Amino acid sequence: MSLTDLTIAQAGAKLAAKEISAVELTAAHNAAVAALNPRLNAFITTTPEFALEQAKTADATIAAGKAGPLTGIPLAIKDLFCTEGVRTTAASKILEPFIPPYESTVTAQLKAAGAVFLGKANLDEFAMGSSNITSGYGPVENPWKRNGSDAKLVPGGSSGGSAAAVAARMALGATGTDTGGSIRQPASFTGLAGIKPTYGRCSRFGIIAFASSLDQAGPMARTVEDCAIMLGAMSGFDAKDSTSAERLVPDFRAAAARSVKGLRIGIPTEYRADGMSTEIAALWEKGVAWLREQGAEIVDISLPHTKYGLPVYYIVAPAEASSNLARYDGVRFGKRVDGEDLIDMYERTRAAGFGAEVKRRIMIGTYVLSHGYYDAYYLRAQKIRALMLRDFTLAFDKVDAILTPTAPSAAFGLGEKMADPVTMYLNDVFTVPASLAGVPAMSVPAGLSAEGLPLGLQIIGKHFDEETVLAVSAAIERAANFTAKPSLMAGGAN
Amino acid sequence: MGYMLEGSTGAWEIVVGLEIHAQVISKSKLFSGASATYGGAPNAHVSFVDAGFPGMLPVINQECVAQAVRTGLGLQAQINLMSRFDRKNYFYADLPNGYQISQFAHPIVGTGVVEIELQDGSIKHIGITRLHLEQDAGKSMHDQHPSKSVIDLNRAGVALMEIVSEPDIRSPEEAGAYVRKIRQILRYLGTCDGNMEEGSMRADVNVSVRKPGEAFRTRCEIKNVNSVRFVMHAVEAEAQRQISVWESGGEVVQETRLYDPARGETRSMRSKEDAHDYRYFPEPDLLPLVLDEAWMAKLKSNLPELPDEKRRRFCAQYGITFYDAGVLVADQTTADFYESVAKGRDARLAANWVSGDFFAALNRTGTSIETSPVSAAALGELLDLIGDKTINGRIAKDVFELMVETGKMPGAIVEEKGLRQVTDTGAIEAAVAAVLAANPDKVAEYKSGKDKLFGFFVGQVMKATQGKGNPALVNEIVKAQLG
Numbered sequence: 005m006s007l008t009d010l011t012i013a014q015a016g017a018k019l020a021a022k023e024i025s026a027v028e029l030t031a032a033h034n035a036a037v038a039a040l041n042p043r044l045n046a047f048i049t050t051t052p053e054f055a056l057e058q059a060k061t062a063d064a065t066i067a068a069g070k071a072g073p074l075t076g077i078p079l080a081i082k083d084l085f086c087t088e089g090v091r092t093t094a095a096s097k098i099l100e101p102f103i104p105p106y107e108s109t110v111t112a113q114l115k116a117a118g119a120v121f122l123g124k125a126n127l128d129e130f131a132m133g134s135s136n137i138t139s140g141y142g143p144v145e146n147p148w149k150r151n152g153s154d155a156k157l158v159p160g161g162s163s164g165g166s167a168a169a170v171a172a173r174m175a176l177g178a179t180g181t182d183t184g185g186s187i188r189q190p191a192s193f194t195g196l197a198g199i200k201p202t203y204g205r206c207s208r209f210g211i212i213a214f215a216s217s218l219d220q221a222g223p224m225a226r227t228v229e230d231c232a233i234m235l236g237a238m239s240g241f242d243a244k245d246s247t248s249a250e251r252l253v254p255d256f257r258a259a260a261a262r263s264v265k266g267l268r269i270g271i272p273t274e275y276r277a278d279g280m281s282t283e284i285a286a287l288w289e290k291g292v293a294w295l296r297e298q299g300a301e302i303v304d305i306s307l308p309h310t311k312y313g314l315p316v317y318y319i320v321a322p323a324e325a326s327s328n329l330a331r332y333d334g335v336r337f338g339k340r341v342d343g344e345d346l347i348d349m350y351e352r353t354r355a356a357g358f359g360a361e362v363k364r365r366i367m368i369g370t371y372v373l374s375h376g377y378y379d380a381y382y383l384r385a386q387k388i389r390a391l392m393l394r395d396f397t398l399a400f401d402k403v404d405a406i407l408t409p410t411a412p413s414a415a416f417g418l419g420e421k422m423a424d425p426v427t428m429y430l431n432d433v434f435t436v437p438a439s440l441a442g443v444p445a446m447s448v449p450a451g452l453s454a455e456g457l458p459l460g461l462q463i464i465g466k467h468f469d470e471e472t473v474l475a476v477s478a479a480i481e482r483a484a485n486f487t488a489k490p491s492l493m494a495g496g497a498n
Numbered sequence: 499m500g501y502m503l504e505g506s507t508g509a510w511e512i513v514v515g516l517e518i519h520a521q522v523i524s525k526s527k528l529f530s531g532a533s534a535t536y537g538g539a540p541n542a543h544v545s546f547v548d549a550g551f552p553g554m555l556p557v558i559n560q561e562c563v564a565q566a567v568r569t570g571l572g573l574q575a576q577i578n579l580m581s582r583f584d585r586k587n588y589f590y591a592d593l594p595n596g597y598q599i600s601q602f603a604h605p606i607v608g609t610g611v612v613e614i615e616l617q618d619g620s621i622k623h624i625g626i627t628r629l630h631l632e633q634d635a636g637k638s639m640h641d642q643h644p645s646k647s648v649i650d651l652n653r654a655g656v657a658l659m660e661i662v663s664e665p666d667i668r669s670p671e672e673a674g675a676y677v678r679k680i681r682q683i684l685r686y687l688g689t690c691d692g693n694m695e696e697g698s699m700r701a702d703v704n705v706s707v708r709k710p711g712e713a714f715r716t717r718c719e720i721k722n723v724n725s726v727r728f729v730m731h732a733v734e735a736e737a738q739r740q741i742s743v744w745e746s747g748g749e750v751v752q753e754t755r756l757y758d759p760a761r762g763e764t765r766s767m768r769s770k771e772d773a774h775d776y777r778y779f780p781e782p783d784l785l786p787l788v789l790d791e792a793w794m795a796k797l798k799s800n801l802p803e804l805p806d807e808k809r810r811r812f813c814a815q816y817g818i819t820f821y822d823a824g825v826l827v828a829d830q831t832t833a834d835f836y837e838s839v840a841k842g843r844d845a846r847l848a849a850n851w852v853s854g855d856f857f858a859a860l861n862r863t864g865t866s867i868e869t870s871p872v873s874a875a876a877l878g879e880l881l882d883l884i885g886d887k888t889i890n891g892r893i894a895k896d897v898f899e900l901m902v903e904t905g906k907m908p909g910a911i912v913e914e915k916g917l918r919q920v921t922d923t924g925a926i927e928a929a930v931a932a933v934l935a936a937n938p939d940k941v942a943e944y945k946s947g948k949d950k951l952f953g954f955f956v957g958q959v960m961k962a963t964q965g966k967g968n969p970a971l972v973n974e975i976v977k978a979q980l981g
Contacts, residue, residue, distance in 0.1 A: 086553045099552065106546060108553060210553040216782035245555050246784050324782055327587050330596020331550040335649070346591055346647070373587070373777035382779060 007032040008173040008494040012230040015176055016073045019066055026066065026076025030059035030120050033078040036174045036494030037122055040147075044492065046159075046168040048083050048141045049091050050123035058120040065118055073233045073257070075118030080169040080178035083124035084131055085111045085221070086210040090121075094212045095129045095139040098332045098339045098357025108210025109242045110179060110221045117237040122175055126165030129359045130329065131186055131214040134431035136164025137418065138361040146194060146415050147172035147490035151456035157415040160190030160431075166224050167194040173494035177225035177234050181211060183218045184317050185411075185435025188447035191224055192410035192460030195449045195488060197231045197477065198224035202468045203442035204249035205235075207242030213328040215321035216247075218439050228448060228478040232256035235470065251468060259471030264479040265299030267472065270403035274310035275434060284409045284459065287451050291407050291461045294483035295476065303403050307395040310437055312388045317436040318429060319372050319385040325362075326369025332357060364425065393441045396464075405476045406464040408434050410447040414457035434462060444470045448477040449486040458488065501669030503707070505741045510707045512737045513714055514673050515627075515665035516729075518680055519658050520690035521634065521698035522565045528633050528657035529556030529599065536696055540650040548655040550594030555783050562657040563787065565689040566606050566631050567797050569659055572687045572804055573626050575610025579789045581630075583781040588774045592636035592649050600660075602778045605630035606787065612663075612683070613806055614675040615824065624676050625664030634658050659690070665704065665714065670730035677701060677726050682805050686830050694724050701729055703757075705736040707744070715740075716750045720757050720764055732757035736764045808833055816845035825853045831867045838874040843881050851877060855895065859902045871905035872898070880908040888912060890919050892965050920966045923975070926959070929967070930975045933958040944980060952976065 007029050010018070018024045034052040041047050055078060062076035086092045086104035093099045107115070115121070128138040135158035136144040144164040146157040148171065159168040163180030167190035170178050180187035182200035191198030199222045206221040213219060223234030239253045271292060276285070296302055334340030334353030341356050343349035358366070372381035399406065411431060421427045438445035444467075447460035461480055465473035502509040527534050530547035547554040570577045584602040607629035614622050636654035640647045661680060667673050681692035681699060692699050701724075706717035718740070720732050735757070740750045754773070755764040803811070805827045812823035812833075826836045826849060840848035856877060860870055880898060883889045889897060889912055900911045912918055920926060933955055934941055944951040955976045960967055 092552070094552070102552070104552070106551075106553075208553075209555050212552040213783075244557060246557055247782075323779060327585050327597050327777070327779070330587060330589065331552070331594060333589065333591075333596060335591055336549055336594060337551065347589075350589055370777065373779055375775045375777075378777075378779070 006173070006495040008036050010176065011227050012074070012077050012176045012225060012233050013227070015077060016075075016233070019062075019076045020071055022066070026059040026062035026120065027056060029076060030055050030078050030122075033122055033175060036172075037169075040172050040174055040492065040494060044145045044147060044168050044172055044174075045142050046126055046144050046165040046172065046174060047080065047123040048093055048095060048126050048139075048165070051090055051121060052123075054090070055120050055122050058115075062118045062120060072117050072237075074114065074237050076120060077118075077176050078120045078122050079114065079234075080123060080125040080166050080175040081111055081121050082127055082163055082166050082179050082181055084127060084181050084212045085179060086212065087111055087121070087124065090124065092124065092212070093141065094131070095127045095141055096332075096357065096359070096362065097140040098353070100140075100339055102338050104210075106210060109207035109244060110211065110238045112210075113237055113240065114179070114234075119237070122169075125163070125169055125178055128162035128164065129362050130212065130325070131162040131181055131183055131219075132325070132361050132365055133161040134185070134189055134428055135416070135421070136161040136190075137422075138359055140359055143418055144168045145418070145492075147492035148194060148415060148457055149491040156418045157457070158193070158418055160193035160411070160415060162186040163190050163198075163224060167191060167196055167198075170194070170196055170224055170226060171490050172492055177223055177230055179221060179234075179238070180224045181214075181219055181221050182435075182439065183214050183220075183321060184439045185432040187222045187224055188435045188445060188460070188462060189411045189431055191447040192449070192458065193415035195458030195486065195490065196224050196226060197228045197446065197448045197481065198222060199231050199235060199446040199470065199473065199477075200438065200444065201235060201239065201470050202249070202444045204247055205251075205444070205468065205470065206238050207240070207245040207248045209242055209244040213324075215324040216328060217324060218321060228446075228474055228481050229257060229260050231446070232260040232474050249468065254471055256470060256474055260474040260478045262471070262475035263299065264295060264476055267300045267405065267476065268303050268403040269295050269300045269476065270303050270305035270399055270406040272305050272307045272310065272399070272406060272408060274307050275408045280409075281413065283453055284412060287459050287461065288407070288409050291450055291480055294480055295407065298479050298483065300476075300479070305399045305403060305406070307392075307399060307437065309388060309392045309395050313392065313436040313440060314429060314433055316385045316388045316392070316440060317432065318368070319381050320389065320440070322365040322369035323373050323382050324369070326366045326373065329358075329362070329366055361425070389440050392437055396437075396441045396443055400466045404466075405472050407476070408462045408464065410434060410460035410462040414453040414455065414459055438462075438464045443467055444473050446473050446477045448480050448484075450480055450484045451486070452488055456488075458486070501671070502710075503737055503741060505745050507745050509710065510737070510741050511710050512668055512670075512733060513665050513706045513708060513717070514667035514733055515704040516663045516667065516673065516676060517702040517704070518661045518677065519700050519702070520569075520661060520680075520684055520692070522562050522631075522657035522659055523689055523691060524559060524561045524565060524657055526559055527655040528559055528562050528631065530655055532655065534656045536698065538652055540648075540652065542652060544651040544654065548594065548651055550596070556599060556781075558784060558787065559657065562631060563606070563789070564797055565657070566629060566659055567789065567794060568687050568801060569661070569684065569689045570607030570610065570629055571798055571801055572683045572689075573607070573610035573612060573629065573661070575626055575629065576608035577789065577794060578604065578606055578608055579791065579794075580604065580786055581606040582786045583784045584778045585781050587777040590635070590638075591647060592638045592651070592654065594636070594651065594654060598633050598635065599781055599784070600632035601630035604786075612676065612679055614672060614679050616671060616675060619821070622672065624666045624672070627662040627664055629659055629661045632658050632660060670733045673703070673733045674726050674730040677729050682829065686802055686804055688802075694726070697724060700724050703729055703732055703736075705733055705740070706750070707737050707740045715744075716752050718750065718753055718755050718764070720755045721767060723757050728757055728759050731759070731762060732764060735762055739764060802830070816840055816849065818846055818849045822849045822853060835867050835874050839878045839881065841878075843878060844885065847881060847884070851881065855898050859898070863902065872901050876901055876907050883908055883912060887919060887921065887968065889917055890965075890969050892960075893917050893919065896965075917966060919968050920963050921968045921971060923971065926963070926967055926971055926975050927979070929959050929962045930955070930972070930979050933962060934979055941980070952980075955980070
């Protein structure tokens with residue numbers, strides 16, 4: 005088996021057994037990146053030499069018998085995580101010249117665990133998008149193709165570069181961030197597993213903020229177990245993030261191996277959205293059957309405020325973003341376009357630095373927070389958000405986890421769904437509720453569409469119960485036995 | 499009828515409410531570990547959090563919270579066990595994040611009250627609406643470069659307490675007394691140094707005028723007034739301006755104004771139409787601030803004695819007047835100085851000496867209690883020398899001047915200069931006899947009924963003894979010899 009086609013668990017075992025070296029493993033991935041990135045554009049910045057340095061250190065750690073499960077594992081890092089000394093852009097032109105003098109907590113923990121960083125993965129600008137077409141550094145191409153078609157498809161977003169990199173075997177795993185579905189939807193579009201943990205599970209320190217009350221880091225990988233391994237290293241309380249939770253990090257890897265026998269799985273009526281494709285509906289039914297076969301009890305539940313999820317999300321997230329992005333003013337870092345006076349400099353800098361989608365969301369956010377509109381929009385949205393949280397709390401009195409589709413469709417083509425922004429926003433319809441409630445949710449590949457594209461199912465759990473989410477996801481994974489591979493990948497398609 | 503301004507249409511009442519911004523005394527800033535000390539090279543005390551770098555997050559400084567709670571307790575105010583931070587959004591070059599973290603809807607301290615004393619000795623209560631915590635901004639400097647402004651972020655992120663009063667103030671004098679009282683309380687508590695020149699305390703003054711008995715009229719806010727005197731002047735100047743606007747048939751428009759001390763007038767800064775829409779919303783990077791009752795109780799029990807309390811105690815314990823007590827509690831150092839002088843001594847005499855000769859000497863020499871050549875122990879020793887009749891009150895004044903000059907202890911000065919008072923009856927009798935013998939005509943006048951010449955004889959005897967004669971003894975012997 006090719007080195008780039010291993011899972012993290014397999015690679016870890018081979019490294020520990022000294023069958024392979026971290027340098028070999030990294031070199032193979034560097035080569036894959038060099039070969040495929042010009043086509044897929046999954047990375048904004050690649051750091052092959054830096055990766056080899058880290059790999060050498062990892063080999064020394066392994067030789068000293070001090071290796072952990074991530075020692076020497078090559079990863080892609082979403083370019084929203086600040087990395088010390090390595091350019092960090094948030095896929096925005098406004099941060100084109102920005103090299104952070106500090107490291108995000110999540111990447112610092114991954115580094116401390118011995119992981120190797122191949123480079124900074126592309127994304128939608130400031131993580132605002134569901135297709136990776138809003139990147140200031142060009143769109144990412146999905147390595148998957150429709151049967152018999154060479155049309156370029158989107159990898160989903162905003163963690164589209166991370167998704168494409170892992171799917172195309174350019175990295176064994178990747179960090180993502182998820183604000184309304186930015187890990188789960190691209191995972192679904194590229195045949196990967198990806199988990200958005202509970203809000204507060206991973207520190208947000210050093211992650212460029214999009215919507216502070218929603219942003220969460222999480223892993224994307226080719227198996228549930230790999231996600232569990234990465235999540236273990238990424239999680240934990242951080243005194244530098246007041247919203248991070250003071251909780252012990254459980255053994256996620258062990259949890260992913262648990263049985264689902266006796267678990268109660270909720271099926272929310274409201275997710276049977278109007279116009280759900282028969283393909284997605286059938287996949288969901290399959291998921292239900294798989295879990296029942298493995299001993300889970302299926303329970304119909306109601307999450308009555310689900311239909312308000314998208315409108316609430318598209319008020320709360322832009323409101324916070326409009327404030328979070330005020331700091332990009334050309335004064336202290338990043339791009340500056342000089343002007344006649346201070347205001348003129350702000351206007352020129354932000355006009356040149358931000359793309360259309362970012363500007364749109366800043367305007368929406370500014371509008372909903374404005375005097376006279378705050379109560380009607382932001383305040384009301386917060387009230388409904390509280391009701392949505394209550395929906396989940398009540399549901400979790402009856403069930404241990406909830407099963408839904410991840411996205412309403414398979415990956416779509418570059419240039420499709422571009423008619424108006426709202427069509428694009430509909431991609432998030434199934435993922436947004438868990439984000440608003442702050443509960444953990446994972447997408448796991450469950451099958452292929454009629455056109456041969458991957459489709460994911462979403463498992464939603466209770467606050468800080470990622471363990472059950474991982475166990476249920478692993479059960480789906482076992483049953484689905486998803487072995488399909490993308491057309492474009494290191495070593496060629498099989 | 500209280501303070502009124504006379505206009506062409508009759509008397510006008512002034513209505514004033516103040517927002518005092520007080521910089522919190524703390525080692526580090528409100529949401530970062532950077533030093534909160536004043537000064538330093540430009541941009542030397544700036545963390546990535548203060549500079550608003552991508553991915554940086556605020557973390558609340560517990561000491562700043564404690565300082566706000568202490569201040570709330572000192573203002574006899576309601577402490578809110580749950581408060582919350584909000585973002586106040588606006589663009590400015592010295593506001594790195596593009597928003598200020600403040601408390602809008604749920605401040606940490608609610609309503610309280612402050613007692614002020616006026617010139618005529620009357621006491622008035624001024625209501626406190628709220629106190630909230632917020633970040634200070636950086637400093638823009640427009641005079642360092644011909645075409646560019648430069649920014650110093652040392653101050654950015656330093657904790658401020660905004661103390662908002664009710665519109666209870668009715669005269670410039672009350673406004674001044676209120677600011678001084680707040681400053682006194684803050685200094686006693688050690689929560690703000692109250693230094694208005696360095697900008698660590700500044701006031702926004704809201705002024706309106708009305709005819710007696712009317713509802714409030716439109717107010718204007720005068721921003722960033724930086725001395726007690728200017729607060730008083732600004733109130734007066736703004737009130738006069740508004741009266742002339744109303745009386746000339748115009749209408750006062752709500753706006754933000756600046757006070758120009760050089761011209762003694764206020765001028766428009768921005769109108770309501772240009773006012774920022776701050777787009778307040780709850781700060782998502784911080785959890786609600788929840789105070790632990792036990793922690794708060796501990797802060798309360800460690801609170802120092804505050805000026806009003808101390809003043810009442812001084813009156814009761816030392817038998818001094820309310821006025822004198824007020825002077826002595828003006829600041830903690832003076833009060834402590836007085837108490838160590840008064841301890842175990844004649845407390846009224848101590849009060850007279852401290853607020854009289856001692857303060858005069860400080861003024862004259864431009865020193866403070868901390869730098870004064872006369873320590874509390876030295877002044878106490880001087881009082882002891884008077885008490886045990888080693889020296890009399892007149893000599894004591896001379897000794898005190900020598901203490902100020904030389905920094906020596908009074909006992910040493912008395913010995914060195916031979917200033918011990920003469921209590922030797924024989925010596926005084928001889929001196930009295932000599933004075934009477936030298937002034938036969940005066941003696942005759944006295945005996946014929948000119949009683950007030952008695953003082954003349956005493957004075958002459960004191961002069962002959964270089965002031966060292968025990969005054970009581972001198973009196974007694976002069977009386978006896980004049981027969």
